[in-house]
Amino acid sequence: MDWQFGGIPLHPLFVHLTSVAVPVAALTAIVVAVWPAARRWLAVGAPIIGLVALVSVPLATSSGEWLEHREQETALLERHTELADGLLPWSIAVFVLLLLWWGWHRFGTARMTSGGALRAVAIVGPVLLLTVGVVSMIEVVIIGHAGAESVWKG
Template identity: 80%
Template sequence: MDWQYDGIPLHPLLVHLTTVSVPVAALSAIVVAAWPAARRWLAVGAPVIGLVALVSVPLATSSGEWLEHRERETALLERHTHLADGLLPWSIAVFVLLTLWWGWNRFAVPRVTSSGLVRAVAVVGPVLLVTAGIGSLIEVVVIGHAGAVSVWKG
């Protein structure tokens, strides 16, 4: 695919989408894990935000790979592209966990009779959500910083 419009690379535009949607999805994961009222308030919105973040990551990496082949290769650029490959698993985890957490709280909790299962999921779910949220936040900051350094110092 040609990742440019009118001769201008689309990578910066797609990266901005990613650098907004991934942290918003991560923060949504942390908020719904820690604050029960947010689960009702965000409801299906949290998984939708996670989906936007998930879709933005391959778009940003694909457009970045396209751009990488048109730029002079440097160690800084190589570091940025290497780090960028690590964001997709975190985005998948955030989306899947947000979707499962929403589905659990929406459909399963009202129907489950085993209080042991409810308690186990009530502990494990938030831990996984917070871990995935913090991991994706750290990853997007590190990748973004490496990209900025490769542009401005490379």
Template identity: 85%
Template sequence: MDWQLGGLPLHPLLVHLTSVAVPVAALVAIAVAVWPAARRWLAVGAPLIALVALVSVPLATSSGEWLESREKETALLQRHTELADGLLPWSIAVFALLVLWWGWHRFGIARVTNGGAVRAVAVVGPVLLVAVGVVSLVEVVVIGHAGAVSVWQG
């Protein structure tokens, strides 16, 4: 695919989408994990936000690979591209956990009669959501910083 519009590469535009969508999804994951009112307020919106973030990651990486093939290879650019390859699994995890968390609160709690299972999910779910949210935030910052360094210092 030709990742340009009007002769300009689309990668910067798609990177900005990703650098906003992934942190927003991560913050939403953290919010619904620790704040029940946010879970009720966001409801199905939380997984939808995470879906936008998830879709933006392969778009940004594909456009970045296209752009990389047209640029001089440097160690800084190589570091950025290697780091960027690690974001997709975390975006998948945020999306999947938000879907499961939403589904659990929408359909699961009322049907489970085992109080131990409810308590286990009530502890494990938020811990996982916060963990993947924090890691996603850190990943985006590290990848973005490496990309900026490769452009401005490379």
């Protein structure tokens, strides 16, 4: 695919989308994990935010690979592209956990009567959401910083 519009590479556009969508999805994961009122307020919006973030990552990486083949290879650019490949699994995890967390609270809790299972999910769910939320935000910052260095120092 030709990742340009009017002769201008689309990578910066997708990078900006990703650098906003992934942290917003991560913050959404953290908020719904620790604040029940937000979980009710966001409802199905939380997984939708996660889906937008998830879709943005392959767009950014694919357009970045296209652009990489048209730029001079440097160690900084190589580091940026290697780091960028690590964001997709975290974005998948954020989306899947947001979807499961929403589904659990929408359909699962009403059907569960056992206190042990409810307690386990009430502990494990937020811990996983917090973990993937924090790590995905850190990943975006590290990848973005490496990309900025490759542009401005490379």
